[in-house]
Amino acid sequence: MAKLTKKQKEALAKIDRNKLYSVNEASALVKEITNVKFDASVDIAVRLGVDPRKANQMVRGVVTLPHGTGKDVKVLALVTPDKEAEAKEAGADYVGLDEYLQKIKDGWTDVDVIITMPSVMGKLGPLGRILGPRGLMPNPKTGTVTMDVAKAVSEVKAGKIDFKVDKTGIVHAAIGKASFTPEKLSGNANELIQTLIKLKPTAAKGTYIKSIHLSSTMSPSVPVDPKAV
Template sequence: MARLTKKQKEALAKIEKGRVYSLSEATALVKEITNTKFDASVDIAVRLGVDPRKANQMVRGVVSLPHGTGKDMKVLALVTPDKEAEAKEAGADYVGLDEYLDKIKNGWTDVDVIITMPSVMGKLGPLGRVLGPRGLMPNPKTGTVTMDVAKAVAEVKAGKIDFKVDKTGIVHAAIGKASFTADKLAENANELIQTLIKLKPTTAKGVYVKSIFLSSTMSPSVAVDSKVN
């Protein structure tokens, strides 16, 4: 087992064993125990009482974080020529079609989000093996397949993220940076949690939000009261 560094021991010592913190307490504590030389990401992990193997219990969606993620999201707009100008004006980092499809075929995936149009989706099908595992395949349910390309690009740039429960029943998402105030982190986290609550499948039985943990890059995790309201 790896030995803990002095800073890791100090961080762990600040977390009360067995205690479940309020959201505001947890965000303040995560900031306190983050000791990286760079602006660390703050992440949330929400364990849901669902069985992701069942289609009617799959939880996925989008949320616009009030204060953004703190990350400059790189957006690729795969669009026809008539939509290129509006995609560029909305802030897309890469705009085009065939040239980028060829680059993706050759393994290029240096983007965070791909936005496209319904008419282009047929061309993306063969690239599923490249885009799928990286979570880059556009999907109408997350607003990344749309005719309103400009709006979709602007929303992603402003802090809209998509999320999906993994095979273990956990939703992972970045909710900001350690440089954010504790209040802003708490508001971003609460926005995601409330969105998840609204998406509760009718077939999910028992406790829906089982646990919530906050952490930053390389920090220990802090347990959050799952009865957030």
């Protein structure tokens, strides 16, 4: 087992392992125990009582975090020429079509989100093996395949994220930065949790939200009381 540093021991000592914190308390505590020299990401991990192997228990969706992610999201808009101007005006970092399709084919994936139009999806199919594993393949369910390209770009830039339960039944998402106030972190966390509650599959039985943990880059995780959300 890796040896804990002095700072890691100090951080762990501040977490009461016999206590489940409220979202507000956990948000404040995560800030307190974060001691890296950069603006660390703050993440939430929610364990759900679902079996993701069954299609009727898959949990996937989108949420617009009220206080944004704190990250400058790089957006590529793969659109036809008639949509290029609106994509640029909405704030897309890269706009075009064939030249970017070729760049992706050559291995370029230096973006966070790709937004495209239904008519272009056929051209993206062959790039699935490149985009899929990186979570970059546009999907109508997450609003990244749409005719309203400007709206989609604006929403992503404002803090819209998509999430999906992994094979172990956990939803992971970045909900801000350590520089955020506790109120902003808890506001974003609550928005995601409430969205997950609304998406509860009818086939899921028993306890739906089993556990919630907040953590930042390289910090220990703080347990949140699922009954308090």
